[in-house]
Amino acid sequence: MAMVSLRTPEVSLAMKPDADTRSVKSLDAHRFNNSTRRHHVQKFMFPLTVKSMMISKPAFSTNRSIFQTCNKSTSTFRVHGVRASDIKNEELSPSPEVGVSVFILKDNKILFGRRRSVSVGDNTYLLPGGHLELGESHEECAVREVKEETGLDIKNIERLTTKNLYYDATHINVTYMRAQLSDPNQTPQNIEPDKCEGWEWYDFNNLPEPMFGPLKEMLQGGFNPFPIGF
Numbered sequence: 001m002a003m004v005s006l007r008t009p010e011v012s013l014a015m016k017p018d019a020d021t022r023s024v025k026s027l028d029a030h031r032f033n034n035s036t037r038r039h040h041v042q043k044f045m046f047p048l049t050v051k052s053m054m055i056s057k058p059a060f061s062t063n064r065s066i067f068q069t070c071n072k073s074t075s076t077f078r079v080h081g082v083r084a085s086d087i088k089n090e091e092l093s094p095s096p097e098v099g100v101s102v103f104i105l106k107d108n109k110i111l112f113g114r115r116r117s118v119s120v121g122d123n124t125y126l127l128p129g130g131h132l133e134l135g136e137s138h139e140e141c142a143v144r145e146v147k148e149e150t151g152l153d154i155k156n157i158e159r160l161t162t163k164n165l166y167y168d169a170t171h172i173n174v175t176y177m178r179a180q181l182s183d184p185n186q187t188p189q190n191i192e193p194d195k196c197e198g199w200e201w202y203d204f205n206n207l208p209e210p211m212f213g214p215l216k217e218m219l220q221g222g223f224n225p226f227p228i229g230f
């Protein structure tokens with residue numbers, strides 16, 4: 001199986017009219033629904049080898065040459081092969097993504113949500129978080145992502161540590177933050193139910209399983225997100 005990157009439809013404008021076109025079945029359509037942002041690259045396992053698609057025009061780049069370009073409600077995608085020379089430089093030399101994840105602390109508890117099978121961290125418990133947007137600070141990103149995913153307002157936002165995550169062909173530079181509720185009586189809402197099963201508070205001594213691997217490793221390694229005397 002070959003790894004390909006599928007970008008949002010507007011990226012397909014970069015393609016030339018003579019690009020080779022194939023119809024490819026059985027890509028998982030609903031996973032693409034999550035990718036609405038221009039910068040957001042979704043990774044898919046492609047059911048054919050790239051090589052087998054190189055029937056008449058042999059100039060595929062094997063890492064970043066195939067983009068989804070058609071109606072996402074069908075399970076049959078038109079996939080265009082693009083000549084390597086037609087791919088913009090940034091597609092050939094991808095940069096790391098910048099992620100922000102937030103330990104929201106309340107009493108001795110942390111807020112976790114179990115992710116649905118849509119992207120990195122499938123079916124595991126993760127913290128609220130997302131990707132840094134253009135011009136945003138880590139703190140602003142934390143406030144925005146927490147609000148977008150849980151409806152909660154946070155304060156006392158602090159950076160804790162930064163880790164590198166290598167996931168398939170992606171490199172994500174993730175900064176873990178901590179924060180507290182602006183109003184301790186707020187309750188989390190599941191604002192993105194297509195992405196998350198729901199948010200719950202978990203005692204630091206009884207954390208949920210299965211937890212997202214890198215996060216589990218960090219916590220099992222003795223990482224404690226609570227300030228001294230919290």
Ligand SMILES: Nc1nc2c([nH]c(=O)n2[C@H]2C[C@H](O)[C@@H](COP(=O)(O)OP(=O)(O)OP(=O)(O)O)O2)c(=O)[nH]1
Nearest residue numbers: 099100101120126127128129130131165172174215
């Ligand atoms: N949400 C979250 N992401 C984490 C955690 N640990 C960790 O390494 N990451 C990484 C994996 C993700 O690719 C990245 C955050 O992106 P995400 O997958 O949550 O992004 P998203 O779709 O919710 O948001 P966005 O791209 O629309 O901004 O950070 C964590 O505990 N929670």
